[in-house]
Amino acid sequence: MISRDSNNPKLKAHYKSYCLILSKVINAAKQLYYNNKISKSNNKIKTTWDIIEMETCKNHANKGTQLVNIDGNLITNQLSIANSLNNSFLTVADKIPITLQMIKLH
Numbered sequence: 621m622i623s624r625d626s627n628n629p630k631l632k633a634h635y636k637s638y639c640l641i642l643s644k645v646i647n648a649a650k651q652l653y654y655n656n657k658i659s660k661s662n663n664k665i666k667t668t669w670d671i672i673e674m675e676t677c678k679n680h681a682n683k684g685t686q687l688v689n690i691d692g693n694l695i696t697n698q699l700s701i702a703n704s705l706n707n708s709f710l711t712v713a714d715k716i717p718i719t720l721q722m723i724k725l726h
Contacts, residue, residue, distance in 0.1 A: 626632055654671050661667035688695050690704045 658664055658667050688701045
């Protein structure tokens, strides 16, 4: 954005003022929309919780991990990531006695 990164103080002040006004308008529109949605609903409690979940992003699908560093290699394949995590969790119990022995030696 030109105005956000500008060295002109008037332009920056105008940009900040506009952003503040825009935020207030968006929040007012959301409040009006949600109030209207709740008032027209047959099940106000469920509608309220649906709105809360939507606003807190609880109902959005979890995209999952897209990229994992495994032994220095960046892996994007979901099956390879799952297999690597499974191997890691399966071998963690075997590594605990070795770690405990090393701690006792020090």
